[in-house]
Amino acid sequence: MRYLDKTAIENISIGAAFLGTGGGGDPYIGKLMAISAIEQNGPVRLYSVDEIADEDFFIPTAMMGAPSVSSEKFPNGSEFVKVFQKLSRYLGKDNIAGTYPMEAGGVNSMIPIVVAAQLGLPLVDCDGMGRAFPELQMVTFNLDGVPATPMAITDEKGNIGIFETIDNKWTERLARAVTVEMGASALVSLYPTTGAQMKTSGVHGIVTLSEQIGEIIASKNRDAKDKLEELLQLVSGYELFQGKIVDVIRETKGGFNLGRMNLEGIEGHKGGNMDVHFQNENLVAEKDGRVVAMTPDLICLVDFETLSPITTESLKYGKRVRVIGLPAHEKWRTAKGIETAGPKYFGYDYEYVPLEKLVNKAVTDHV
Amino acid sequence: MRYLDKTAIENISIGAAFLGTGGGGDPYIGKLMAISAIEQNGPVRLYSVDEIADEDFFIPTAMMGAPSVSSEKFPNGSEFVKVFQKLSRYLGKDNIAGTYPMEAGGVNSMIPIVVAAQLGLPLVDCDGMGRAFPELQMVTFNLDGVPATPMAITDEKGNIGIFETIDNKWTERLARAVTVEMGASALVSLYPTTGAQMKTSGVHGIVTLSEQIGEIIASKNRDAKDKLEELLQLVSGYELFQGKIVDVIRETKGGFNLGRMNLEGIEGHKGGNMDVHFQNENLVAEKDGRVVAMTPDLICLVDFETLSPITTESLKYGKRVRVIGLPAHEKWRTAKGIETAGPKYFGYDYEYVPLEKLVNKAVTDHV
Incomplete structure (x- = not known):
């Protein structure tokens, strides 16, 4: 206690x-x-x-x-x-x-x-x-x-x-x-x-994990890269993209916020492009037309400099962000978990592939 | 009891x-x-x-x-x-x-x-x-x-x-x-x-009134006119129209049956025409373009010969019917009653006029 x-x-x-x-x-x-x-x-x-x-x-x-x-x-x-x-x-x-x-x-x-x-x-x-x-x-x-x-x-x-x-x-x-x-x-x-x-x-x-994430993001006098590294280590996450928001389509329907945002690559991802689809939560991230993260894994947007989390309601044109992927809790990666909250449930017609595999595949493709 | x-x-x-x-x-x-x-x-x-x-x-x-x-x-x-x-x-x-x-x-x-x-x-x-x-x-x-x-x-x-x-x-x-x-x-x-x-x-x-209405309608070896007279007397009602169903438009929407039927006059009403609008229940009857009965008063369709009641689900093209109007219970004719279930509540833009007045006006017009 x-x-x-x-x-x-x-x-x-x-x-x-x-x-x-x-x-x-x-x-x-x-x-x-x-x-x-x-x-x-x-x-x-x-x-x-x-x-x-x-x-x-x-x-x-x-x-x-x-x-x-x-x-x-x-x-x-x-x-x-x-x-x-x-x-x-x-x-x-x-x-x-x-x-x-x-x-x-x-x-x-x-x-x-x-x-x-x-x-x-x-x-x-x-x-x-x-x-x-x-x-x-x-x-x-x-x-x-x-x-x-x-x-x-x-x-x-x-x-x-x-x-x-x-x-x-x-x-x-x-x-x-x-x-x-x-x-x-x-x-x-x-x-x-x-x-x-x-x-x-x-x-x-x-609750404790949330607190630890918050501590890292809120910590002062450290550069973004250093904080990001510690954050990714804590949550076993990956930085998927660095981009600028260039388009957001959204509507409130059936008691949900639904939509899609488009990001244009900056810094390490110049020339690239990312689409993120959401139903209240971010569900699928496509980089240059290829899925790089999908529900039930987590797709988190943070401010490029401060790493402050960004909600879909506060998406603004021109905002510079980092897109971070986190593996979902193991309970979500079971057959029942994927059936309940995987891509097919939300109407995306493909099989769930764990974030780690998608990321490694992308790395291999680049070589 | x-x-x-x-x-x-x-x-x-x-x-x-x-x-x-x-x-x-x-x-x-x-x-x-x-x-x-x-x-x-x-x-x-x-x-x-x-x-x-x-x-x-x-x-x-x-x-x-x-x-x-x-x-x-x-x-x-x-x-x-x-x-x-x-x-x-x-x-x-x-x-x-x-x-x-x-x-x-x-x-x-x-x-x-x-x-x-x-x-x-x-x-x-x-x-x-x-x-x-x-x-x-x-x-x-x-x-x-x-x-x-x-x-x-x-x-x-x-x-x-x-x-x-x-x-x-x-x-x-x-x-x-x-x-x-x-x-x-x-x-x-x-x-x-x-x-x-x-x-x-x-x-x-x-419940007793329903039973009495049912007794009259179900009674055998009597002609329609005789039964109708007794029925109208029991419920203080009026025969508003005698017609044949020539058109029914309906849809199930928002947990309601909505629609409108059109009747072509027969017998005593030859050449005339009646529209009846409904939302589950019949709400407004227009005879030759003029309202002759409106909610909260009752608009009842019965079989022309047997006086059997006809529900909106069983409306059939060509069926011969009588349209009967009944005054609503006095509680519905108060200001609160009309506000709650009168024509304006259902989106018809006119003041409630009691059935008896509408019927008498129509009679006067004919003279």
Whole structure:
């Protein structure tokens, strides 16, 4: 057990934006809320999964919908607590042992910290993605057959829904329909899980990893190259491209931010070109027409100089960026993981090839 | 209190199809289920609202969505009981005193009989419309500020939702989105009400009125004119047109059946023409380009010879029909009633004029 203070939250929010792979929502407002919550209630306890009891119950809380909308109509902290409590009451449990992020990437890294601080509960160093993903069934718990429901869904106006579904894709379908009707953004509490389930099916240590990523990116008086090297080593990542944003096409549709951006090579990649496709999160990167990284592996855009993570909502013409690829957690690289969140699920008609192989192939081709 | 036997159910289903004003779903399959349920469990007790206790709780059950779809994927009786019990458990009440139709018109007249028979509960002679209407807030209880939620919604696959909303239009919005996702048809249990609320805000005696309408229409060895006269007297109605269906345009959209039919005058109306617009239910009738009846008043199509009610799903080219107008229940003719279910709500840009006035004006014009 250790305490998360203001500095820890600052760093986690940066690491979470990085792991958000463009989506997951900008953690900025969430960070302010989390800091305010610990200033009022004291620092939050962070437990590793080894420290929690198998039979205890934990409930995550998150935002659902198009990140571009959630940052426009951001709820207040009490609403996160409300959806959490709605689900715990529906479950008939008043002894929920703690909370944790369902999605460590993006704003959903911060919401459980707000809930933990306000309710005096611990946060667990675990999530269900190891990154951000756009749909509710894209969760490692789902891969192991843990039900997403009962779930609670609320909006900032005070409407409340509860679902119990026959499978987790139906959870996604019904909750998405309600999210769209609620204005393309909603608060959800779902995947109520035991400590044992989190030990078996969660992505462990992700809050700490986010913090470490954030520490590197936030560190002062170091040049980009030096920081990048340390970052890539920490996450076993690759720099895929250095480019300037020359085109972005996007729309908000069906409760998602959908689109594609085009980058023109700079520095080491002059003359080259990269397309990045996204549905909330970056899903596929094509370099000079050839796929170099694909979901469920992570495709992260960072500022060329500062390495600050860039969300799809803040893509700007002319911005100079680095594109970084990270291997997904091993749970996503199983047959079930690829079926659930691989390229074919998102409508790209090719087989999943791990990032490392694609990168090495590209290197070989160059020789 | 009296018992509803098989003959009563047969007649209620005919009267309910009439009051369904084209929508509300064909009660045919519902009737078979209701008869089967009383054959297995004995006749259902029907209480008048005067016979129920003010402090007792009652829960209606209904189908929601496009009637054309509900008749294709009709649920079995246990599913109606399930949604009823889901809501009563959510309310924390295991002593629900009875059930009643939220909508007396169409298939939703039969569903509460199935629930009543299966659970051994009484049915109350009351509904929340006095007819059929397409949306959840178009209920007399809503006019008096009774909340539609908590509500339960289920599908035939086993998915379950519960809503608590800030107002009854939000209930309609969220439940409609889920209904569409569930395949344009769902089972709902909503407007949990006390006996006192039903006395104040319900439409009383509607089950008995349906039965009486059904008795007239089903009566043998009488000519159409004679039966029609008795029917019009019972419901204070008017025969608006005698015609042949020459055109029907319809589509299933947003969980509704939408469309328009055109009738060519026959018999007493030769040379004339009528357009009837519908959204599940018939909403506006225009005779020779002039409105002669409009929602919330009832526009009912019946077979020219037998007076059997005709639903919008069964409209057939060449069919000879009579169009009958009925004044809506007085609760619908208040300012709140007209705002909730009058022509403007449905996008027709004119003021509501009561049926009697429109009919008398037409008569005057002819002189």
